[in-house]
Amino acid sequence: MKEIAIIGCGAYMDGGYGCPGEWRCLKAAARGEGNFDEPVQVVSFLKCQCPGRNTAPNMGMAIKISEVKPEAIYLSSCMAGAKPACPYATAEEMAEILTAKTGVPVIMGTHDYH
Numbered sequence: 001m002k003e004i005a006i007i008g009c010g011a012y013m014d015g016g017y018g019c020p021g022e023w024r025c026l027k028a029a030a031r032g033e034g035n036f037d038e039p040v041q042v043v044s045f046l047k048c049q050c051p052g053r054n055t056a057p058n059m060g061m062a063i064k065i066s067e068v069k070p071e072a073i074y075l076s077s078c079m080a081g082a083k084p085a086c087p088y089a090t091a092e093e094m095a096e097i098l099t100a101k102t103g104v105p106v107i108m109g110t111h112d113y114h
């Protein structure tokens with residue numbers, strides 16, 4: 001089974017109702033729904049924290065310490081499609097930084113549940 005990592009917007013996870021860490025990302029990954037073509041194994045779930053400067057280094061450290069390089073890093077739907085948008089970086093900018101740091105491709109969004 002494909003092994004993947006997910007990163008969620010910590011600002012939303014901390015303050016929002018129904019944050020991605022509750023179930024949405026994990027259900028979509030487990031069932032192969034939303035942006036997952038098939039059921040996948042979530043090997044790490046990282047929380048971005050404002051202003052986001054630690055996110056790529058933390059993802060790199062998670063890969064190093066776990067000794068599992070995911071096939072893809074998914075930005076949670078609330079991170080990739082945030083409205084209002086993240087004031088620090090666009091999802092595309094964050095994806096570029098993550099791929100440059102880890103060599104792992106980034107996919108925008110996880111689920112389309114409401």
Ligand code: SF4
Pocket residue numbers: 008009010011012048049050051052079086087088089
């Ligand atoms: S930097 Fe942006 S994406 Fe990261 S936690 Fe803060 S608001 Fe969310």
